[in-house]
Amino acid sequence: MQTRIKSHVIVFLAPAVLVYTAIMIWPLFNTLRLALYTNGDEGRVFSGLANFRTLFGDPRWSDSFWNALGNNAWFFVVHMLVQNPIGVALAAILSHPRLRFAALYRSAIFIPTILSFVIVGFAWKLILSPIWGIAPGMLDAVGLKSLFAPWLGREEYALTTLALISVWQFVGIPMMLIYAALLSIPEEILEAGEIDGITGWSAFWKIKLPLILPSIGIISILTFVGNFNAFDLIYAAQGALAGPDFATDILGTFLYRTFFGFQLQLGDPHMGSAIATAMFAIILTGVCIYLFLIQTRMRRYQF
Amino acid sequence: MTSKRLTGLLMATTFLGSALAASAQDVTLTIESWRNDDLSIWQDQIIPAFEASHPGIKVQFTPSAPAEYNAVLNSKLDAGSAGDLITCRPFDASLALYEGGKLADLSGLAAMANFSDVAKSAWQTDDGAATFCVPMASVIHGFIYNKDAFAELGIEVPATEADFFAALDKIKEDGTYIPMAMGTNDQWEAATMGYNNVGPNYWKGEEGRLALIKGEEKLTDEPWVAPFRQLAKWGAYLGDGYEAQTYPDSQNLFTLGRAAIYPAGSWEISGFNSLVDFEMGAFNPPVANAGDECYISDHTDIAIGMNAASAHPDEAKAFLDWVGSAEFATLYANALPGFFSLNSAPVAMEDPLAQEFVSWRDKCHSTIRSTYQILSRGTPNLENETWNASANVIRGTETPEAAGQRLQDGLASWYAPQQ
Secondary structure, X not given: XXXXXXXXXXXXXXXXXXXXXXXXXXXHHHHHHHOOEEEEOOEEEEOOOHHHHHHHHXXXXXXXXXXXXXXXXXXXXXXXXXXXXXXXXXXXXXXXXXXXXXXXXXXXXXXXXXXXXXXXXXXXXXXXXXXOOHHHHHHHHOOOHHHOOOHHHOHHHHXXXXXXXXXXXXXXXXXXXXXXXXXOOOHHHHHHHHHXXXXXXXXXXXXXXXHHHHHHHHHHHHHHHHHHOOOHHXXXXXXXXXXXXXXXXXXXXXXXXXXXXXXXXXXXXHHHHHHHXXXXXXXXXXXXXXXXXXXXXXXXXXX | OHHHHHHHHHHHHHHHHHHHHHHOOOEEEEEEEOOXXXXXXXXXXXXXXXXXXXXXXXXXXXXXXXXXXXXXXXXXXXXXXXXXXXXXXXXXXXXXXXXXXXXXXXXXXXXXXXXXXXXXXXXXXXXXXXXXXXXXXXXXXXXXXXXXXXXXXXXXXXXXXXXXXXXXXXXXXXXXXXXXXXXXXXXXXXXXXXXXXXXXXXXXXXXXXXXXXXXXXXXXXXXXXXXXXHHHHHHHHEOOOHHHOOHHHHHHHHHOOOEEEEEEEOOHHHHHHOOOOOOEEEEOOOEOOOOOOOEEEEXXXXXXXXXXXXXXXXXXXXXXXXXXXXXXXXXXXXXXXXXXXXXXXXOOOOOHHHHHHHXXXXXXXXXXOOOOXXXXXXXXXXXXXXXXXXXXXXXXXXXXHHHHHHHHHHHHOOOHXXX
């Protein structure tokens, strides 16, 4: 009896484990391994941590790396400060029982999420284009033409602009998750609060927000992982050189240029893997901080 | 019912598919290329001409986007899924493929006799012992201008730099046209159509380029910083918001007649011909003083080689021999005016704008882009750095001297003759 159950478990787990190992775990560890080699005169040679010494020790590499990491951090900060609060606010508004056309708004706000990065990048490049775009015209119509700048072409604005485009695209995801969390709050709790005199705004701050905190935590970590793996939008809008003057270069585009090469520069899979490993370490650290320091301290409520 | 019909349909297609495969004895060759603009020309003119004279060989042209080509091609070659024929970038990108055993040695190909050593130099080993791609064409840099706009404003074609900036000032003052159509968003135009377009006049073409390779000149020397000084002045003549203007934006601005001058490569000719409704002219990069010797960038740009792992080497060589023939040269140069044949046989071209470009070969000295041979072998990559530096200089965020110094430091960090 005992053994039969065990063999069942193995049989049922096997397909998932095999597929997952073949397409996720093995390539991941192989990438980490690749970072320990360099191209020598006779093909690939083991070189220990030499690639990492170059990446962090050679000022040319480390400047690019820290620039990309800094940009990436800013990209994340913009998402945390803009995307998630707006997502929570939208969800709170949508879950209001007397709001009409809630389903319509919900779909409309969620639709950009399912669009391809290429479409989003291209559409926004056209909208913001100083030559053909509708943004200068719209600002002109309200007398604010002087506020317009070629945002995607200026070092000081380009990254923030792209981050906001990404926020526009993905604000639907926190909205949906929080919306679901808000709907799952039992009516009895809110009614009990009402009896104690807690209604409206204070009901949101004192009852709903604490109850949706775990969802906000999940959203934060999803945003973190998504942002530090981001690549597509920057590549679609600014190209692999992430102009102007690397102002929009994030770890993903830095990795792409190094790994696959660009124009006359040949790809270097070993340095590329070293960058990929650094990205993996950064994301792993972030996720660990969340799991061990934040999630374990979150209070759970029994309804 | 439906599922039965579906099954029947699937069965039918399977049989049909295998029947087709069985009857097809033709060998199909696939061409990898970055020239996706030329898809229709290959499909409608070049490939039919080849297939007509070579029964039994079918050719497919499967281009990818220019900016992604090198990365895509390298991945495909490593994975063994690349086509039989590989369109070759000049110099190191292809040399590395040859040294890595991905491109076959074509030194013995009969058609190679039709090309001069200069024409072949971009696709040879450093010692010239092996040639691995059949040269197809070069592109020439210069400026294309709107003849109607020049006539309207009474501007003569500029021959000197002073004339050039006087013309730009006049167009700017008038305000009908944007003086020059270029943006810095994509960066490469700034380097390719900016720095390497006007530069050869300062560094005296091949003389300066070879001196740089030998380490006798530095990128901080006057001939190499002066082009940046000229670029720094360009920013004022580009359209509003040029910082976010992309390459297609610039092309459209010019072809719609909104800009008067377009810093160009001759590859634009065929595209522009089909779009503009005004007359176009071209002038070579203006020289510093009247009567100075002029230099142009006549860049060996495109060639075609054979995937060493091709399953059909004989058929691929037959195609390459044909590419090296005078027949192909005439066909290609006329189908794609602006891609000038490297074949030793003289090629008659009908397009007036292409004739204008190619006429500069007689009055000026030709050179190739300074960053392409040897100097972009290391990290940091000189070509990519030049893109970035040229765009920065035009936007005014880096001075010409600082840009030259940064490029020199980068080059000296790995290139022994410059250390």
